[in-house]
Amino acid sequence: MTTTTRTLRPRLLGRVAGYLFLAAGAVVSIVPFYWMVVASTRDNAELFRSPPPFLPGGRLLHNLVSLQHSIGFTRVMANSLGIAVVYTVLSSLISAMCGYGLAKYRFRGRGLLLGLVLATMMIPFQVLLVPLFQMMSNLGWIDTYQAVIIPFLANSFGIFLMRQAFLDFPDELIESARMDGAGDLRIFYRIVLPVVRPQLGALAIFTFMSQWNAFLWPLLMLNTEDKYTAPVALYTLVGQSHVDYSGLILGSFLATLPLMLVFFVFQKQFVSGLLGGAVKG
């Protein structure tokens, strides 16, 4: 009897401490989201009064209208979505194809290409900012969507991820398909690609999220308001002399929603994609 209480008490204490620690962390994580909901449904005066409001108010529609009026919110969200979707589809496809070429063929220049991909992965894109900007301006691409999308379509991380996936694909299957007279492209699309769908899915989610988040490059490229992506448009709101805080928070919340949605729907692929090659060692 005494021995059980003696071992139980520290264990119980440990659990209580554990739950307290986890709960504290969770509160810090979640509070800003709750506050976003409150702020989005209040007006500026309510937001900064003392004590601050703790419950959502009734100004959601009002804030939506003002956000639409100030930055054309539906338009910039549509821009963000369009850019992210086009970028994700093209980039995932190009990465998968390149990964397949690198994994399943030997050809002259393969080593060089692999080196180039490696280099892209190690060198931060900020190095390219100035020359790429000049290039875009020489091409007359400034303030166009292709300037936002095209320069970063070849994604070295994606190429490696896909190459890794294709390396595990049995050569015999490709061989036998070839015996049956299938062409290389047909084999790729019909036989190989469906098998690596999980990795492709993880890559697509990642690509989408990174493009949805992209700020610096679109900020440099786009300068007409109705072409802005959501982060660029939200940023312009911050700089105004009379900031519409409720609208700003509502916009931030809504702009984050697609990312949360993607996360909730694809949680499993998400975590595995996140880990990439991290947990192999």
Added chain:
Amino acid sequence: MTVDVTREAVRAPAPAGPRPGRGGGRRGLPRLTPWIFAGPATALFVLFFAYPLLASVYQSFTADRDGAQTWVGLAQYRRMLHDPVFWASLRNTGLILIVQVPVMIGLALLLAYGLNRSWLRFRSTWRIAYFLPAVTMLVAYSVVFRVLLKTDGGMVNQTLHAVGLPEVDWLNSPGWARLALIGSITWRWTGYNAIILLAGLQGIGREQYEAAAIDGAGAFTTFTRVIIPQLRPVILFCSVTSTIGTLQLFDENYVLTKGGPGNATMTPVLYLYKVGFEQLDFGYAAAIAWVVVLLIGLISFVQFRFLGKDRSRR
């Protein structure tokens, strides 16, 4: 991510590709089939990576003299040595690297450890709660923190006031602005690292814990002697990605403080953005960018040397 995928790739054996001599090669022509697959990416890399990369190397040795790009040798790099703003940006980055990254990874490790306890209920709910900050849009969360930290009436100051603490001029005083930046980044990325570390923890076999328990190891000893050494590759991964992220910091401080007050939250990338696109000093911006690249390479190398080595082995 970057790092380990790279290492894997280097280690991966050359593919036993289907028949080297297939396709055009038989007729002595260059083989075209592989390039159908690799061609688009290669063209994009050459155009939008290799070319601008070389251009930026060249640019970093030039300056704009009366509208003409002139070769100035190492002058731009020398200029950096005496540029207080550049040094300020390095000091800020150093501070984040030394303070924020270890604190964040330590916290993430504890969270991951807690999330991995067998007695924990509602595991996936906890996981979602921690991961949620990591899926907020970078600009959006920076905006939110900017408003939360507003000096008059901001939620943080109201809370401080309510518990009887003095209010703080968060974004307008150097020390507090740095703390605000560090706090924001920590909020955004701790859960992300925790989830990665958790996956690593789940990879540790039950028998390792049992062996430790048989040897009479307590929770603390198990944590330091079993868990941390086993997790080393994952911790390395988290440190390297966090370091790279820190050295490339832009969105957060651009939105929160624009690098102010008085360059207290300036970072090299924000500075190169200002130099390049506000002062239109392209040569200097390119030189700054290359110093950032060298720093990332150097620090990652050091981390690999110290964290990558298995020290428990005799």
